[in-house]
Each structure stands twice: as structure tokens, then as C-alpha cells.
Amino acid sequence: xxxxxxxxxxxxxxxxxxxxxxxxxxxxxxxxxxxxxxxxxxxxxxxxxxxxxxxxxxxxxxxxxxxxxxxxxxxxxxxxxxxxxxxxxxxxxxxxxxxxxxxxxxxxxxxxxxxxxxxxxxxxxxxxxxxxxxxxxxxxxxxxxxxxxxxxxxxxxxxxxxxxxxxxxxxxxxxxxxxxxxxxxxxxxxxxxxxxxxxxxxxxxxxxxxxxxxxxxxxxxxxxxxxxxxxxxxxxxxxxxxxxxxxxxxxxxxxxxxxxxxxxxxxxxxxxxxxxxxxxxxxxxxxxxxxxxxxxxxxxxxxxxxxxxxxxxxxxxxxxxxxxxxxxxxxxxxxxxxxxxxxxxxxxxxxxxxxxxxxxxxxxxxxxxxxxxxxxxxxxxxxxxxxxxxxxxxxxxxxxxxxxxxxxxxxxxxxxxxxxxxx
Numbered sequence: 319x320x321x322x323x324x325x326x327x328x329x330x331x332x333x334x335x336x337x338x339x340x341x342x343x344x345x346x347x348x349x350x351x352x353x354x355x356x357x358x359x360x361x362x363x364x365x366x367x368x369x370x371x372x373x374x375x376x377x378x379x380x381x382x383x384x385x386x387x388x389x390x391x392x393x394x395x396x397x398x399x400x401x402x403x404x405x406x407x408x409x410x411x412x413x414x415x416x417x418x419x420x421x422x423x424x425x426x427x428x429x430x431x432x433x434x435x436x437x438x439x440x441x442x443x444x445x446x447x448x449x450x451x452x453x454x455x456x457x458x459x460x461x462x463x464x465x466x467x468x469x470x471x472x473x474x475x476x477x478x479x480x481x482x483x484x485x486x487x488x489x490x491x492x493x494x495x496x497x498x499x500x501x502x503x504x505x506x507x508x509x510x511x512x513x514x515x516x517x518x519x520x521x522x523x524x525x526x527x528x529x530x531x532x533x534x535x536x537x538x539x540x541x542x543x544x545x546x547x548x549x550x551x552x553x554x555x556x557x558x559x560x561x562x563x564x565x566x567x568x569x570x571x572x573x574x575x576x577x578x579x580x581x582x583x584x585x586x587x588x589x590x591x592x593x594x595x596x597x598x599x600x601x602x603x604x605x606x607x608x609x610x611x612x613x614x615x616x617x618x619x620x621x622x623x624x625x626x627x628x629x630x631x632x633x634x635x636x637x638x639x640x641x642x643x644x645x646x647x648x649x650x651x652x653x654x655x656x657x658x659x660x661x662x663x664x665x666x667x668x669x670x671x672x673x674x675x676x677x678x679x680x681x682x683x684x685x686x687x688x689x690x691x692x693x694x695x696x697x698x699x700x701x702x703x704x705x706x707x708x709x710x711x712x713x714x715x716x717x718x719x720x721x722x723x724x725x726x727x728x729x730x731x732x733x734x735x736x737x738x739x740x741x
Contacts, residue, residue, distance in 0.1 A: 398446040467651035480601035497640035503620030526651030
């Protein structure tokens with residue numbers, strides 16, 4: 319072992335290295351090498367520095383007491399007992415202790431800062447320890463993209479997020495391949511094309527339009543012959559028609575590629591495994607029984623993943639890696655703009671159907687007649703349909719030959735989306 323950190327570097331030198339990292343002159347790997355510490359420990363120093371740059375000192379590291387206070391010992395044992403109960407419950411999909419989650423919980427719930435080795439040491443002494451089986455050989459983890467916004471991985475996970483309910487809710491996420499940042503992460507009660515369209519809108523309006531989306535073979539994302547056909551005699555082949563979600567993505571100026579197997583979705587599956595473990599543990603410990611509570615936990619864990627977790631592949635916290643890429647011009651996101659001739663984002667992030675104007679200058683949607691006074695008889699018009707769930711209505715925006723014809727508001731009960739869009 320070499321000298322301790324405070325003997326190798328002065329406070330001035332440490333502040334200089336941290337400032338060089340913040341300015342982008344040094345990478346996280348280079349800066350942590352200057353400190354001669356692990357990446358995780360470097361980011362701990364970085365957080366202390368950012369909290370108070372002028373008064374940052376390495377003395378923080380050596381002023382911590384050698385023994386943790388009694389209340390910390392009690393809190394550790396209490397959390398370990400809770401973990402043991404979760405593992406013993408066969409109805410809960412938890413088989414091992416998660417000491418990192420205990421460390422995070424002690425800090426956030428009790429304000430106690432305890433190191434991970436200390437928690438593991440107490441667990442072994444008190445019998446709260448299980449050896450994990452050897453990891454199965456897997457593919458080499460690597461970042462295949464060179465820019466933020468080059469590829470976004472979009473997916474959903476239907477899961478029983480709380481052991482205190484039999485209901486399964488859906489987590490929807492969009493992950494930037496380069497930074498591993500979850501650009502979107504939320505939970506909905508039921509999966510739908512509308513939920514995925516709304517996720518796309520939130521990402522594009524906040525971050526911009528990516529070069530490409532990467533999704534699986536779910537029918538919401540891709541039409542596949544035989545699986546998605548309703549007639550024995552097929553007239554449409556795979557990708558001959560685009561689902562509503564894909565139409566939105568393409569019209570925004572992006573494109574979609576597909577994973578050919580579940581194994582090909584490894585980058586998005588690993589964050590889901592992380593989220594599932596954390597969310598289920600928290601819901602179990604806090605006895606959360608409703609969707610609202612589970613959704614709050616899900617959002618909280620997404621935030622933790624983005625802002626506090628050092629990613630095992632990149633060696634960086636996702637939000638820091640993403641912001642650094644943007645600052646260095648390593649981003650392929652393009653600002654979202656409403657494409658002509660459309661007027662508002664509602665014309666883009668919506669459902670699309672076509673109808674023919676009859677001899678009375680009307681169209682029919684699920685037997686609901688809507689007047690179209692300015693469109694030629696027998697012409698085809700495009701309808702952009704926007705659900706308004708808070709008002710229990712549907713907004714039908716009508717277009718013909720790049721001309722906006724007007725809006726109709728219809729009760730949602732009169733326009734079931736599965737009937738008029740084929741979802």
C-alpha cells in the first residue's frame with residue numbers, strides 16, 4: 319500500500335484535479351488515476367467538492383470516526399432482518415441480500431453514512447449473508463456508440479412491483495446507449511401505444527430527436543406477419559405497415575431498428591433488473607399496496623440510477639457522462655420542431671387514421687358522423703386523434719392536402735381506439 323491520499327496530494331492539488339474534470343479537461347478515468355483511488359471513491363470526492371469548492375479538503379476522508387455510532391449498528395441490523403424476511407418469503411422474487419440498497423437507505427432514511435464494507439462485515443458476523451452462485455459467462459460489456467443521441471433503447475417491463483398486490487404494472491424506459499442515462503422512466507397501470515407515444519414526446523421535447531430508436535418485436539413497436547394478422551389469407555407482410563408508435567418516431571425525423579432476440583436487449587435489461595430489485599425491495603419493506611406508491615418508488619429509483627450510481631460498463635455516473643458528452647459536442651440530438659405543414663406537437667404525438675368524405679361531406683368514425691365542410695366529396699382526409707383522458711374525450715384534428723380543416727371533440731366512449739386504429 320502507498321501513502322494515504324492526504325499525504326500524496328495537498329488540498330490545492332485535489333481541488334485543481336477536480337476542477338479540471340468539471341471543465342472537461344480530464345476524463346473521469348484520468349482524474350481518478352491522479353487521485354489513485356477507485357472511480358466510486360473519486361465521485362464521492364467530486365460530490366464533496368461541488369457542494370463547497372472553496373472549502374473542500376481531503377481531511378473529510380480521515381476525520382471520520384473509526385467506530386460507527388450505536389444507532390447505526392441498530393439500524394443496520396434492523397434492515398438486515400427485513401432483508402432476511404424478504405428472502406424467506408417464497409412469494410417475493412428476492413433471493414439474495416442487497417447491501418448497497420441498505421447503505422443507500424441508511425443515508426436517506428436515517429441520515430447515517432455507513433460504508434458498504436462495514437455493512438457486509440456486520441452481515442457476515444450476524445449471519446445475514448448468502449454466497450451468490452458463480453455468474454454465468456456473458457457477452458463482453460461495451461459501449462457501441464460514440465455519441466449521445468446516436469441510439470436510444472426503448473422498452474417496457476410488465477412486473478409485479480409490490481408483493482402486497484397481485485396486480486402487474488408496467489415500467490416504461492428510454493435509455494441513451496452512450497451515456498446509459500435513462501432519459502425517461504415511469505410506471506403506468508396498463509401498457510398501451512398511447513403510453514409509449516407520450517414517453518417519446520417527453521424525450522424529444524426535453525432532449526431532442528435521436529438518430530435511431532432500438533426496440534423489441536412487441537406489436538406496439540412492429541407489425542409482424544402471421545402474429546399480427548387477423549385473416550388467414552395475409553395481404554400484408556412484416557413491416558408493410560407501421561404501428562402508431564413507429565409512425566410517430568419516423569415523422570419526428572428518427573428511425574427504428576429492432577432486437578432480433580431477448581439477449582440482444584442486454585443494455586436495457588440490466589437497468590430493468592436493477593430497478594426491479596430496488597423497487598420490489600422498497601415496496602416490500604414499506605408495505606406499499608397501491609399503484610401511486612409504487613410509481614413514486616419507481617421514479618425515485620430511476621433518479622438514483624441516473625444521478626448517483628456509477629455504471630459498471632462506463633465507469634461513470636450516467637447524468638455526468640451525458641452532460642459531459644453534450645458539453646463536448648458529442649451529441650447527435652437535434653432540436654424537436656413540428657414538421658410542416660402541421661401546427662402543434664398534438665398533430666405529431668397522436669394516433670393517425672384516414673377516412674373518405676361521403677356525399678354529405680361527412681366522415682364516419684365508429685358510427686360517429688363528423689362534418690367536414692371544406693373537404694372535397696370522396697377525398698381522403700387524415701385524422702390526427704389525441705386522447706384527453708382527464709376530460710374523457712378525444713380530440714379529432716382533420717387534415718386534407720396539407721390544409722388544416724378544424725377540430726372535433728368526441729366522447730372517449732364513442733371512439734374506442736382499438737376499433738378505429740386497429741391497436
